Amino acid sequence: MNKQASTAMWTAAAVTAALLLGACGGGDGDSKDEIKGADDAKPSKTAAPRKSSAPSGPKDSEIKLAKDAKNVFEDAETGDPKKDAVLADNRRRINSIDRVITTGKDVDLVKRYAKGDSLLAADKYILEAVNEKQSWVGVTRYYDQKVELVSDAVAQVSFCIDESKAKNKDLKTGKVEPNNGGDLNYIFTRLRVERNKDGVWQATSGTETAKAEKCME
Known part of the structure; x- marks a missing residue:
């Protein structure tokens, strides 16, 4: 796992099935799907059913x-409503992935904010955490966020990630592992996002560069 987890416990088969269905089924509606065995200290609200006009x-x-x-x-705010909407949906994409990682809940929500290569990358990240029985604890910082509007339905998003205050947690033992990543904790990400028919900005592809000097300035 790239990022360092919590008290969640999942059933690998349940996660795999949900992710495969998401990758093959395509849709972008919300889901209250939950991975059996997840142990969240305080139950969180799940996403409300999507209205077709939302x-x-x-x-x-x-x-x-x-x-x-x-x-x-x-x-997170640029002063441009459209750019702010792009950043908001990207934020929800990131949090939906980490909700699965740290609580084992709402697996199906990820595909609302990602598709194509980005969805496959998210699936791989989640399955890696499941297979290694890992989650993360601490704080991850996203900063220097920028949006370039290519058209009414396409945009480029870039941002830095600081994982230096996040640590892996072994879910089998409960042990929190030290973060020895050093400069690897600073990552520069660039994404292509597309606005779907429901008005949601979905990540479709992107690149990540670790040890990014521009994120350490």
Whole structure:
């Protein structure tokens, strides 16, 4: 796992099945799917069923991580409503993935905010955590967020990630592992996002560069 987890416990077969269905089925509706065996200290709200006319997904407060894991998003407002909407859906994409990692819940929500190569990458990341029985604890920071609008339905998003205050947690033993990543904790990400028919900005492809000097300035 790249990022360092919480008190969640999953059934690998359940996760695999849900992710495969998401990758093959394509849709982008919300789901209350839950991985059997997940142990969340305090039950979180799940996403409300999507109305066909709704232009955005669940509220940020509904995509909760475990109590010992937190994502912090800086530079989240640009002053441009469309760019802010792009960043908001990207934030929900990140949190939906980490909700699965840290609580084992709402596996199906990930495909609302990602498709294509980005969805496959998210699936791989989640399955890696499941197979290694790992989650993460601590704080991950997202900053220097920028949006370039290519057209009404296409945009490029870039941002830095600081994982230096996040640590892996072994779910079998409960042991929190030290973060010895050093400069590897600083990652530069660039994504292509596309606005679907429901008005949701979905990540479709992207690149990540670890030890990114521009993110250590």
